[in-house]
Amino acid sequence: PVTRTFDWTLSLATGAPDGVEREMMVINGQFPGPLIEANQGDTIIVNVRNGMTTGAGIHWHGIAQKGTDWADGVPGVSQCPIPAGSTFTYKLTVANQFGTFWWHSHMGNTMADGLLGPLIIHSPNDPNVRGRDYESERIIILGDWMHDMSDVIIADLLTVDGYRNSTGAPVPDALLINGVGVYNCSSVTNTSCTTQPLPEIDVVPNSSYRIRIINTMHYKFSIDSHPLKITAADDTAISGPKALHQLPIGIGQRYDAIIKTTVGTHGSAYYVRAAMCAASIANVPSNYDITALAVLRYVATGSKATTTLPSSTDWSDSVNNDTTCYDLDTTGTSVFGFITNSALESIAHFFWNSVTWTNYIYKPMLFTLKNGGSLNSSIITHAIFPSTGAADIIINNHDGGIDHPYHLHGNAFYLVSRGSGLLTATEYAARNTSSFNTTNPLRRDTLVISRSSYAIIRIITDNPGVWPLHCHIGWHLGVGKMATIVVQPAAIRNLSVPAAATALCDASNIPAGDTV
Numbered sequence: 001p002v003t004r005t006f007d008w009t010l011s012l013a014t015g016a017p018d019g020v021e022r023e024m025m026v027i028n029g030q031f032p033g034p035l036i037e038a039n040q041g042d043t044i045i046v047n048v049r050n051g052m053t054t055g056a057g058i059h060w061h062g063i064a065q066k067g068t069d070w071a072d073g074v075p076g077v078s079q080c081p082i083p084a085g086s087t088f089t090y091k092l093t094v095a096n097q098f099g100t101f102w103w104h105s106h107m108g109n110t111m112a113d114g115l116l117g118p119l120i121i122h123s124p125n126d127p128n129v130r131g132r133d134y135e136s137e138r139i140i141i142l143g144d145w146m147h148d149m150s151d152v153i154i155a156d157l158l159t160v161d162g163y164r165n166s167t168g169a170p171v172p173d174a175l176l177i178n179g180v181g182v183y184n185c186s187s188v189t190n191t192s193c194t195t196q197p198l199p200e201i202d203v204v205p206n207s208s209y210r211i212r213i214i215n216t217m218h219y220k221f222s223i224d225s226h227p228l229k230i231t232a233a234d235d236t237a238i239s240g241p242k243a244l245h246q247l248p249i250g251i252g253q254r255y256d257a258i259i260k261t262t263v264g265t266h267g268s269a270y271y272v273r274a275a276m277c278a279a280s281i282a283n284v285p286s287n288y289d290i291t292a293l294a295v296l297r298y299v300a301t302g303s304k305a306t307t308t309l310p311s312s313t314d315w316s317d318s319v320n321n322d323t324t325c326y327d328l329d330t331t332g333t334s335v336f337g338f339i340t341n342s343a344l345e346s347i348a349h350f351f352w353n354s355v356t357w358t359n360y361i362y363k364p365m366l367f368t369l370k371n372g373g374s375l376n377s378s379i380i381t382h383a384i385f386p387s388t389g390a391a392d393i394i395i396n397n398h399d400g401g402i403d404h405p406y407h408l409h410g411n412a413f414y415l416v417s418r419g420s421g422l423l424t425a426t427e428y429a430a431r432n433t434s435s436f437n438t439t440n441p442l443r444r445d446t447l448v449i450s451r452s453s454y455a456i457i458r459i460i461t462d463n464p465g466v467w468p469l470h471c472h473i474g475w476h477l478g479v480g481k482m483a484t485i486v487v488q489p490a491a492i493r494n495l496s497v498p499a500a501a502t503a504l505c506d507a508s509n510i511p512a513g514d515t516v
């Protein structure tokens with residue numbers, strides 16, 4: 001194991017991911033931001049210099065942060081914001097994890113302004129290794145894009161009229177693949193707009209690729225003529241469908257898929273498609289083009305034989321007509337986590353209550369608890385798990401119109417049961433828990449819970465800290481659709497926290513006039 005150090009500068013810049021110029025946030029001038037790549041056991045140091053004008057916090061999505069909650073990157077929960085002009089160092093150790101992860105800003109919804117990127121951990125323990133199971137890798141990041149800054153949108157969402165006359169998550173202005181989208185410039189008058197070429201993913205013929213799909217919007221993902229052999233869900237290696245044509249993928253989720261480039265020859269080209277799931281957004285206009293495209297191009301010799309667009313056609317399976325996008329395990333295709341744990345047997349549980357999350361970004365819950373203070377339940381939704389064990393969390397999606405992707409920090413969870421309708425505490429207590437799947441439950445860190453349905457997720461409460469549990473639709477997160485689980489408050493007092501992390505909360509770091 002080695003230590004890998006990354007030096008990042010966050011800054012404001014003019015960019016045009018979908019061809020329309022706007023102010024955005026970039027890291028080292030890049031969008032998507034830089035790749036972090038390491039091996040299991042490595043130590044990852046990221047020096048983050050905040051060259052922007054507002055505070056920042058970077059979260060490492062899916063990294064458990066065992067014993068290092070201070071590096072989880074959530075202002076108001078695990079740190080104070082990195083002030084404009086300052087540098088803060090995150091230290092991640094990935095002792096027990098490998099696979100496909102990502103990182104993103106966790107300040108408001110500024111990830112929607114550009115602060116996101118991939119994080120890949122390789123390991124010889126991975127059941128699929130390069131050189132044996134596949135030859136090369138490609139990362140595909142799916143996302144959406146708005147033409148306004150996120151703080152403007154969030155401020156509007158919190159008003160009675162909402163943003164563009166809606167208080168729900170806005171319909172994206174564009175969909176992006178690897179940071180590139182195509183916007184119809186004919187409707188743009190007040191800013192510069194250039195119609196972009198589609199993003200290209202080059203592959204060599206007669207090879208095999210591990211495609212690491214990282215998703216920041218609800219999509220169905222497919223590559224024309226290339227079945228996807230799914231090998232991992234989030235960071236859990238799976239045994240499951242041999243080959244899918246279309247992959248439903250929720251916000252925050254990742255899938256790894258192996259494809260074989262034996263379909264074409266030098267010069268062949270196929271569309272890569274990411275079709276937005278209508279179930280993720282209310283009021284999608286009927287004329288809205290909900291598919292983002294990229295080109296998978298076969299390049300045998302290092303130089304492209306052609307740059308013409310593919311003539312390939314979309315898979316015509318019936319799932320093609322499905323406008324909903326549930327998790328794989330509810331589409332009739334079985335996907336199971338490999339990992340089981342006998343500690344999954346005895347349980348405690350809580351139900352999410354109706355307290356609206358208030359984020360006190362200069363009073364991180366972690367530090368309140370570390371200093372022996374207590375949390376105010378009437379303003380901060382949280383559940384406390386005092387000791388190590390298994391615990392069930394029941395998440396009811398009361399929303400009858402939208403599917404919500406729930407993400408838990410600090411702990412991957414096991415999906416032991418799910419169903420339609422909502423589940424009360426009494427019904428849960430009356431359940432025969434032997435009907436729960438504790439043999440090979442899906443293990444992941446982000447789960448789509450469809451409209452008017454519930455899921456029971458089981459966690460092992462062995463990682464002391466305060467861990468957000470939130471909807472990963474960034475706009476919902478940005479307006480407070482979040483709770484936390486507090487694991488072993490007594491042990492939180494003993495967590496070691498670097499002085500630099502504590503110092504972020506010094507009064508001198510709080511901008512004048514800013515009190516929350």
Ligand code: C2O
Nearest residue numbers: 059061252407468
């Ligand atoms: Cu992907 Cu709370 O985060």
